[in-house]
Amino acid sequence: MEELFEQLAYCIEYGKINKPSPFPPDMKDKDGADEITQQLLNEGISADDILQKALIVGMEKVGVKFRENKVFVPQVLMSAKAMDAAMAHLKPHFANSPGSQKGTFIIGTVEGDLHDIGKNLVAMMVEGNGYEVIDLGTDVKAEKFIEAAEQYPGAVIGLSALLTTTMNNMEEITKAIKSHNRNIAICIGGAPVNQDFCDKIGADSYNPDPQGVVEFLNKTVE
Incomplete structure (x- = not known):
């Protein structure tokens, strides 16, 4: 089993989605x-073990490489696609096992800002590290964040936020959320x-990078 865990972690790290996938070239025609x-799963391994011992291991390596500028956005997106392919098998098992994920992360680009590449990278990395991600999209008002936090x-x-012009909105949204519930942890x-x-x-x-968000969550979520 350990060998399969290592192979799966490698697939996540290098973005090998499935056997027909041409990327990366050195894994052509391999599972x-x-x-x-x-x-x-067919061998009877639990979804949680697969997540913890293979998928998270692979995504952590991608996160560290991205932070160190050893890989770039296209490679991270390929890893995310490989992660999605694996999670498609695991999610039905998690649905039947409440509490199997580490915690919940609500993310959105603040009101007035329509940029989503950075947000999407963070969401992918956080989900790949075992959290449920609630993606509210772009141009999100304070009320929507507060509503999601209540849910x-x-x-x-x-x-x-990507625009300097929307930094004021980020400040207002942060203060509105904290005013509603000062115990809600907010990362920007x-x-x-x-x-x-x-x-x-x-x-x-x-x-400054997705891996930092993961590390913050790991310290913050009980």
Whole structure:
């Protein structure tokens, strides 16, 4: 089984979706995340073990490489597709096993901002590390974040912005959420923001890359 876990983690790390997938070239005609996940389930391995011992291992490696500029957005997207192929097999098992995921992460790009690439990368990485992700999309108002937080008690909220012009909205949304419930943990990210801005607006964490968000969640979610 350990060998299959290692193979699956490798498929996630390098974006091998399934056997017909041409990427990466050195794995041509080899089983991908799709086939190996099904094989592990057929062997009686639990969905949680597959997630913890293979999928998360692979995604953590991708996250660290992305932080260190050793891989770039296209490679991360391929890893995310491989992850999706594996999760398609696992999600029905998680649906029948409440509490099997680490926690819930609500994410959205703030009001006035329609950019979603950074948000999507964070969402993929967080889901790949075992969390349920509630993606509210772009141009999200404070009320929608608050409504989602009420629906998912204990969730962490992630706010994304790419435009300097929407930083004020990020500040207003953070203050509105905290005013509603000061115990909700909020992390922020995006090109124009930094740790000083995070401290200024009263958010709980600033992360320049998706792996930082995962590490914050791992420390924050009980």
